[in-house]
Amino acid sequence: MAQEHTHGPHPEHGHEEHEEHGSFKSYTIGFVLSIVLTLIPLYLVVNETLAGGELIFVILIFAVLQFIVQLFFFMHIRSGEAPRYNVMALILGLVIAFTVVAASIWIMSFNATVQ
Known part of the structure; x- marks a missing residue:
């Protein structure tokens, strides 16, 4: 016998949908803010x-x-199964990016003074 499976949220499996994650309202607010923060x-x-x-x-x-x-x-940096890990990974990425940019500027300024 084939078991019927419906698609959708399954609270018993922990796959509940959250309103703030990917809602039309959230995307619209983000889009409008992005446009305003670009136009100014x-x-x-x-x-x-x-x-x-x-x-x-x-x-x-x-x-x-x-x-x-x-x-x-x-x-959605604060949503998901483990938002703390998302934030920690983001901070690590920012530290690495800052280090690369700061070291590049430092090397370029050192080369400018030597030549």
Whole structure:
């Protein structure tokens, strides 16, 4: 006899769907925030509202905010079976990326002073 299997959430197996994970509302909010966080620096650059270091600083702030929005609304960093492991892996990746970038800048500045 064939056993009938239905597709969908199975609470007895621990596969319950969460509303905050991948809901249309969550994706829409993330999309709108991403657009706004992209358009504000674009406006500042196109209209030359800020100059030099101030502009770079504001763009970096908006980039960090964009990164946070991407993590929480699209990559679901706090959801899943083990969100603590996701955050730890993210922190490790950020430490490695920071180390590579800082070491590259250090080497390039050392080479500039030697030559």
